[in-house]
Amino acid sequence: MEFNYADLFEGVADAIGGRTAAVCGDQRVTYAELDAQATRLAHHLQEAGVEPGQHVAIQLYNGLEYITALLAALKIRAVPININYRYVESELVYLYTDSDSVALIYDVEFDERVAAAAAHAPKLRHFIAVGGESAVPGAVRFEDALRGRSTERDFPVRSGKDLYIIYTGGTTGMPKGVMWEMEQMLHAFWNPTMPRPAKPEDVIAQAAGSGPLVMMPVAPLMHGAAQMNTWIAWWMGATLVYVRKFDPAEVWRAVEREKVNSMTVTGDAMAIPLAEELTRNSYDLSSLYAFVSTGAILTGAVRQRLSALLPNLMIMDRFGSTESGSTAEATAGSSPEKGLKFAADTDSIAVLDESLRPVEPGSGVLGQVARTGHIPVGYYNDPEKTARTFPEIDGKRWLLTGDIATVEADGTIAVFGRGSQAINTGGEKVFPEEVEAVLKGHPAVYDAVVTGVPDERWGNRVAAVVQPSAGHTPTFEELDAHCRKHLSGYKVPRVYAFVPEMKRSPAGKADYRWAKEVARRAAAPA
Incomplete structure (x- = not known):
């Protein structure tokens, strides 16, 4: 076994197969059931000619089909590619072609856009439709792709260096695929409250030895944060709860129904409508103790509003990105209005000045937040951006995040904002x-x-x-x-x-x- 996500999930499924792995609406699946379902889909992908290292695009709303597709691709050493389901034809053409995807698993609601864009993506040759019949020529129904397939894990030996790609960005330009080796990604996104694993078997033991925990990533799985939250939860042996599309009332109903303990959102854009829903309707949220924002910081006003509505809730801001992993936690009293301050998770985080040298604590010099150690390989199909973002300094590779910051005298990092904005x-x-x-x-x-x-x-x-x-x-x-x-x-x-x-x-x-x-x-x- 290696630090490979498919290896690790199979180990967890063998150890706690009867535990519920995920819930979405009225669908629920155990670890063993999810592993078997993903194995069937993996065999179908193999039969369709998908080879190790090739890319499988996923254009789905949240659901059990999404996580099945993720696992299936990884089982055969293929690379899952996240597709933004809001993209129009021209954007889809870009992403299908830039990612070199050979297969696509998609919701039939996107039929028209998929058919139009796929005609301009010559490498895309196999289609699996979720949710009914598809008008896309040659598309296979998801249920048919699973039917009759073996649950035997007769797959190639995997490696911790197998790639995992997450397309990110798009606020100022088209997204880029961040390439991670899985072993590096696991350590970069590791939950800092848990002991770090020295060997792959430690991950299995930790999941097997954990108590019951129910976690809910509210963001769509096509976003890297929700995918990483999913893996983190599984390495804790937890049950994942999803809603198919973001709807504040449905989120709180799911928290109440499934007795969610911890939920993760992306900044004010999700937190505000969730708070407003609580002012209109009441829910039994007694199981909930942690509300975490990642990928975007909560403003002080929104944090105060949530605290007033849910006074027993622990509210946390995590600092990080698809490129950097989970890197730091906001200090007490920190907010964009008062100034954002973070305590780094590891000593591999630094602020580098214009000469790419560490900023002296307390100097007031501005620089970029940077990380070394567990960082990505680079950007898929973009060597120039890779060279700019991942420079080598004194024989060590660094990631420059683009976040402008300084280092306070006590070692905390004061972040001012994204330099590009x-x-x-x-x-x-x-x-x-x-x-x-x-x-x-x-x-x-x-x-x-x-x-x-x-x-x-x-x-x-x-x-x-x-x-x-x-x-x-x-x-x-x-x-x-x-x-x-x-x-x-x-x-x-x-x-x-x-x-x-x-x-x-x-x-x-x-x-x-x-x-x-x-x-x-x-x-x-x-």
């Missing part, structure tokens, strides 16, 4: 996250995304795209006065664009390309 106005840098957090602290603001628009004098002006709260119509003057109480003058938005609904990814990440265009139109002379 920083707005340069009159020589001053404004980080959108800080301004967004202040705006969302106003009762008339439901959501906000901050960006820059061109300005002849200052280079850029700060602009805010705002979705008002229901029943509110905030004015420029009202929001301006609110911001000036909490921000330096140069950080205060000069342009506001009010929209009925904010455009975000299914995981809740801001679409800065869209926001910039909306703000640009609002700033244009009448």
Whole structure:
């Protein structure tokens, strides 16, 4: 056995086969049942000609079919590829072709888009449809792909160096596939509250020896955070609870019904509607003790609102990304409004200055958050971006995350924001996250995304795209006065664009390309 996800899951399934592995709606499956189902699908993929190292795309809503597909691909040493189910034809063509996928497992709801895009992806040759009959030529029903297939694990010997690819990004450009060796990924995303495994068998023993635990990744499985939360939970021997599509009422019903202990969301975009649902309806949430945000930080106002609604809840912010793994936890009292501060999980985390040298604690020098040790191989099909993002320094490979930060005198890392989104106005840098957090602290603001628009004098002006709260119509003057109480003058938005609904990814990440265009139109002379 190696630190290979398929090896490890099979070991866990053998050790705790009767325990429930996952639940979605009225469907539930044990570890042994899920392993057998994935083995059947793996044999079908082999029969369809999918070979080790080839890529299997997954374009599904959350469900047991998604995790079955993940496991099936890994069992035959193929590589699963996550597909954003909101993508339109041109975006799908890009992702199918950039990923070199040879097979696609998809929901029949996407038939029209799949058929149109697949015609322009010559390597894509095998299709498995979930949820009924498909109009895509040659598509096999998911049930038929499983029917009659063997549950014998007669697969090639696997390796901890087998690849796992997660496509990420898309807020400012098309997504890129982050390539991980599985052994490196397991350690990078390891739960820091658990002992680190010295050998693969330690993972099995830990899962087998754990008590009953029910965990819920709220984000879609097409997002890396939900996939990583799934594996982390299985290495703890836990039961996973999913909802097919994000709906606040359905999430809380699932928490109540399945007695969820810990749930993971992606920032305010999920936390706000979940909080609003709790103000309208009551649920028995007595089983829930942990509410974790990863991939996006909770603003102080939203955290306070959740604390008031669920006073016994432990609320945590985890700092990390698809490239960096889980790297740090927010310190007590930290928030985008007050300043984000994180305590690193390991000594492989640093802040590197412009010369790629460690920032001296307490110096106030700005640099990039960086990680060495357990990091990805690079970006699929993009050697230039790989070279920029993963430089070698004194014989050691580093990941540059792009997050701008400094190191406090006590060793904590103060993060200001993503460098690529920083707005340069009159020589001053404004980080959108800080301004967004202040705006969302106003009762008339439901959501906000901050960006820059061109300005002849200052280079850029700060602009805010705002979705008002229901029943509110905030004015420029009202929001301006609110911001000036909490921000330096140069950080205060000069342009506001009010929209009925904010455009975000299914995981809740801001679409800065869209926001910039909306703000640009609002700033244009009448």
